[in-house]
Amino acid sequence: MTGSIRWPWYVLAAWLVAGCAAPAVRAPESVALKTRTFSAAYSSFNAQVLSDAGALDTSFRASLTRPEEMATRLESAYTYRFADSHEQLRVGDSVSSSGMWGSAVRYGGMQYGTRTTTRSDVITTPDLATGGLAVLPTVADALLMTGDPGSSLSQNNPSVTRAWRTGDLIARDALGRSMAIDAPLIASTRLAEPGCSDVSVGAGRVRRDYAITSNQYGPTFANTTVTCGLPLGFTVEGHGEYLADSVTAVGIGVARRLGSLGVASLAYASSQADIGTGWFAKLGFERQGDLFSIALRSRLQSREFRSVGALNTDDPIMQRDLASVGVNVIDGARLSVAYATQVTWSRERMNFIALQQSLNMGRGSLSMSAGHSLADNFGSSVFLSYKRPFGFGVRAAPSLIDEFIPLFPATSSDDGIE
Template sequence: MNVARLKKPLLVLLLGCAVHVAFAAIASKTAQEESPRETLLLTTINAVVDDQVSLMLRSADGRLWIAAAELRRWRVQVPDAADTTVDGVDYYALSHWPRAKFSIDEATQQLDLTLPSDAFETAVFTKSAPNLNQATPPSLGAFLTYDALTERTVSIARQAGTVEVGTFGAWGVASVRYLVESGRDKPAALRLDSSWIRDFPDKMTSFRLGDGITRAPSGWGGATRYSGISYGTNFGTRPGFALLPDQLVSGAATAPSTVDVYVNNALVTRQLVPPGPYSIARVPLVAGANVLQVRVRDVLGREQVYERSLFSSAQLLRQGLDDYAIELGKVRNNFAVVSNDYGVGFLAANWRHGINDTLTAETHLELAEKRTAVAGVGANFTLGQLGLMNFAVAGSTKVGASGYSVAAGWSRPGARLSTAISTQWSSRDFWQLATSDLGPGSRFSIDSVVAMNLGQIGSVTVGYSRLIAPDPRTPTLGLVSLTWSTLVRRKVYVGLSARRLIGVIPSTDIGLIFSTAVDHQTSGSSFLQRNDDGTGGRTAAGFDYQKSLPLGTGWGYRLRANAANDVQVGSSYQNDIGTVALELARQSNGAAARIGVQGSVVLLGGQLFASRRANDAFALVRVPGFAGVRVYNGNQWVGTTDSRGNAIVPRLMAYQPNALSIDDRDLPLDVEVAHLQRTAVPVYRSGVIVDFDVRRIASAQLRIVDARGAVIEPGAHVRLAGVDRDFLVTDDGRLFLSGLMQRNTLRVDHENGVCRVNFDFSPTADPLPDLGTLVCEEVTP
């Protein structure tokens, strides 16, 4: 074999294998260097510092993959499919969000990442509903409310008044009201109404037995007085409950931001939102025009403001809400004329339902004696920015005659321009309870109004109404009106009005009025008016100046005069037990004098009290043993405690929190008050007892020194045996103590250790006697 000839090819083969192995090693090393490596980074995402270390993959060329767990923790929407999986962990490349920006500080291993707002999940917020205040169970009690007037003129002497007697308790409130008059052949007492009412706040319903007013359908029907029973919703038992459809506010924030939502310039909610989309539900609106403003302010102070106009109506209910009433009884005739005059018996029902936030449906039914009935259906709905619409149709039958009625309306409230029109057409034989004792109602009616806000120039309102009676021989009635008003320098109101009445006796009225408020109680006004009814024009002018009564004790007065030399002068005084008013008048037909008194007598807590008129809920405030203490309702002085420490506070808001407080400046120094303010949530026309825990305490001042005669340093803590609080030593060893007993022990913790003081105490007339200097004996450990 020729070895020399084989050596060269073998050498080439070995060289080729070596090169191949070398290239394979280089390729393997390069692949290892280019594959992403797991890394832990501190992250700031859209200006929010993440307090946890984030797991990621990082390639040599700077690309990033983020673990699914991190994305979820950051509220980032996770894509459907992972880009890679390492050790069972799914990672997603930042390329999924093309607008993403990031930078890495290699020294601190800090990642600063910014994602677009649509990369995040929507943060959902709900405006917190108002607290549903649990009403305070009423105490058993009774009341008598009176309003009496005596009048004397050159020709007559007359006395009149109303008296209402009622009782209340956990079972509800029952009352009867009378009108009493004299000056005729003999005194007469006329029953106005009587009823028993029981509210059920947890169900937002009420039951009534006795006199009441029927629930009228919206758009086409009327209400009438009756006597009987009724049961239905009463949203007044839960103030703050959202009846109207609410609004959803949504947007997007690129950084942590504060979102303030305003409705008609009133802040209704404030939310701290994270980066990304957000939505705030249950933003309440008010009936009429609403200007919704959203202010978004991020952590850097940048602010964006969004504003839009919305409409709502009291005839709309939010989705799923029901409003209903069922009534059974007899129509009340000649109210305030005859005590017991009842007409046709009936059964009535009304039901409204919020189908959605833009549509509310309604149905109404009335069944009466002698096969008389009426039924109708209606709807109220929004047309977006075009406004609000209502439509109703009803049919009736009475003594074999059928009738029908159609009603429709449209309104568009606005900050600058508001318009509304409503119309109803009824056949001659159309019947309903509200007109059962009045004969046939109108055949056609229309009411329209246009109101314009002209800014500093003022506002203008134009109205037109027309009424056509069923009898063609009855003239058509019409009214055209024009009013303009403005506020000059925010103090003087100026109003100009013109009115044209079309009918049996056409007439035209033109008036001009000026009024101003001197303060929150005092105001003045003057007017000039011209009337022309075709028989000769008449001009009138006059002025009025008055000061209203305060909520508590105080005076009021009124002066009125006109160009016809008619003058009225009146004054009134109000205190804790009632109101008295005196008025003198001089008119063309002679002089007159009137004296009126108003007030109540309340039985509550086993005691009788005289009070101002208690027309609504009221409270008995008790500060036992302390007379002359001023009582406040919502920071308004409304009464003063009597010699027993009691005060009646009328005019409370039923089912709402009423902040009642006492003035500690009217209390002696040697008392301890647990609470200066209490909250009362009374029920309708009932009384509650509100107690303030005020106790006399024995107090004194003294000076403490140690066994060497050195004063104890300021700030040392002192504990009085039997009292669960610490006292502090002040300058020169002075110490003020309260809650003293006949024998007392003090434990003093000072900078040099612990010492003890024992001393006796006897109360004196001085509310803060000085016990002199006492020595604190050291306590050995």
Template structure:
């Protein structure tokens, strides 16, 4: 019969080997769910004790306290587990445990991103070009951009040039030259040569030559840098938790019994509602609802970021190749001091000026973000100050941004023009409202109070709405005040004219002048093909233009003709890239991200897939260049096995690769032309080996089964192969010679499987 026992901790721990204690082996159920195995329990006058290792096996909290030794076991009282009751059936030798969620250890759930190191990077080179030639009434003009790059596992080196007026007094200007080394495991980057400083909280980004080292979170794209909401609950039975963000299902998680918390949730930034529906095995549902506010401007508690730059400031970028002045140093540091508070400090100094100041980001109790910055500068004997405050709040349907910056007349920072004092006050406000099906509405206001130039003040409003399948309507009205006071308005209507074709009609008013424009545009397919565009404008210029683009995996060509104020012109453009990798050269589109050279032996016309989408095919050498890979992320590159001939031998048809930034990989798919033989295998007496015998590969290759009449199909004969077989307790061996590539299996002479000599 079953005897119910009270739920309370044992008052006394029974000593080992005392009267009234019995060691028993039982089966166990928890909340009516059978548990695998047989468990040792100790029956005492005050209750049952369970072996301490069994608590973990059953998924229960292990009670605190010193285990009681009994024979070879260490026992702990069941009744010490909070929220646990049980019944013992002596006839069935079974304990039925009933548990609340407090019985089980807590668990943390969530889709935390795991870092994967990049694949080894070979030595390679690439070049990007962008050339433009224009012919017009009375003048010709040509220009171009050129980028040269070398990459390896040690980094990427690039240098860029701009060619101006190539048909006249040609001038070649060097733009940037740098060597960049990424350390993705540490989320750090080192750049030597030309670079741009980190603006920090109150500075300005400036070009320089020197060194820059600091944090780069983009080296681990899945790493979450900002605080995300955490929602907690409990389950008494195995359950499933479905996560909804603003009513949209984002993920589904398996939940073991016990308390749980869900972290690293896939939330959007701004204000929203998080709902988790927990459904157990019996179909019972528990709904957890929690509002949240998330912003990328904050850092997670304890997470820090910094950037340090030193060198010489660049002057006249784009006009002079090597003009550098004013040695400098700048550094920024930020750290998440709490889930809602991030603080930073910025310091900069040069031979002409210096400055320092803190900046903070604070998530307000009602949501929204308050950002403040203060800085002090020193130039000669002049001291300047700057104060800035920003306030923002956003949700799916509403958002605003307010900014106000004050600078004293003596304030300066790196990159500032020496003879121009900073604006006294810069203020701006933006407000956006999503009216759902009725469109969206936005208002903006900007005011700049200058000291050495005319003040600027602008107010505007924009309304846009989608008119079903007909198209979209946009209206903008703005008013500029001050010396150049003017009212501007435009009305725009855009509609789809096909899968990749759109049309647009726009009416504009600038002051007292009106203008009208009609446009038609068809985008060229990414896989390759033609696109076109045409525009006619009715105003005092009476202008019109038309053009076409041919987009291929090997480059992009465009041709445009135009008419403007009685002048006709034609422009031809070409841009693309040349990649040298793995001993071969390939033409491509401009190389902006990572890429890979796919090799499939010497098979031509084999489809290459990127994320299950066919993007190109192999050439006569069996090679294809795949561009547009995501750096430091997993990319799925595959080949279509149906494009291979039936005589081909192929291994993996899908590779998951992680390239470095602006670098290439060589992906060699294991495919080859058939080198196989159909042979008859005999023993030393000339008798075929019995069916079902296995020829075991002695060389690490594939085994070969033996069929009727001793027939066996042996593959992988690009090299000589060795096999052994076990027959009637003895071992025999055969050797198979290598074969040339064929369109099908070759029938070979009979082979003798010779016994091992003792």
């Protein structure tokens, strides 16, 4: 009895001793809180605690009209930046690196390296909900999903539409919410500096039902991308991804600048899954100039090829071709054409073509864009818009390839920001 009375005092004494030995707590150097409303009923919030060495951040989504609904956690992570180095360590929720050919997914775990962002054509907007495994589609993926609304990919992952009122590119998620995005149809090829300092290594568990439930995690996931700059101007990249009990895929990419002609790239990968062993090949070329710019991508793959981003598909892609051409007609006036075509192993074909012309008028710009599906006259669209920024800031220089992604009017009114 006496011992049971004394043990709380022992605990209190130990706590006091530990408190005397602990260093003094200092106030954080910076605390930031951001919010962005993307519908009339919901907002997403992001809180950050920043220091010279790293940052602790978390984000969540909450209902503005239904207090009884619990907030949904989106991402939580601590990022530590090593001194005198471009390397960093992130513990918590991350987005995997996709390299030249791979998949990008949301996962919880560890990520280490110098490559902190994925390809620019991947839709990484953190507020979009994803059903099932949290796979992040590219703009081309989301665009071609729009033509097949009954597919499982279209139902679970973000698809792309164009807002009638503004002409902005809109990604609509698995819950029907929408948000404006800014991503190209074709990502530029990254050329590495001499050496092998461009690396990303990640491991953990893939997120499930991201932005729908707070803490659902799926199977074990691992991902590695190493990019090296070699003699004679070659860039060589090795990329691999693994999902437990599902798929293992490894591949290599090579890119080189061909003088003033542009940048050529080639990627090849092999996968091992329950369906068997498959292969994947990708060719690319791009050139950017003051008057004329072009970007081309062509993708071929076997029926058995699988990646983490395309596991449960009954009709895999056989070939996909993307093209974007831009011409600066006169100073401040640009004309661009974008084209996308895809054929699956069931011989289902989708083709999109689009045209955009833009003209700078003072501090604003007037643009006209038109798109049309060449498959069964699925749909057409024409947009005319004028945009002018308020205030007196400096207007950013436009891209040499001002792509217009061909899209079709949404079946319901847009409920997100535009």
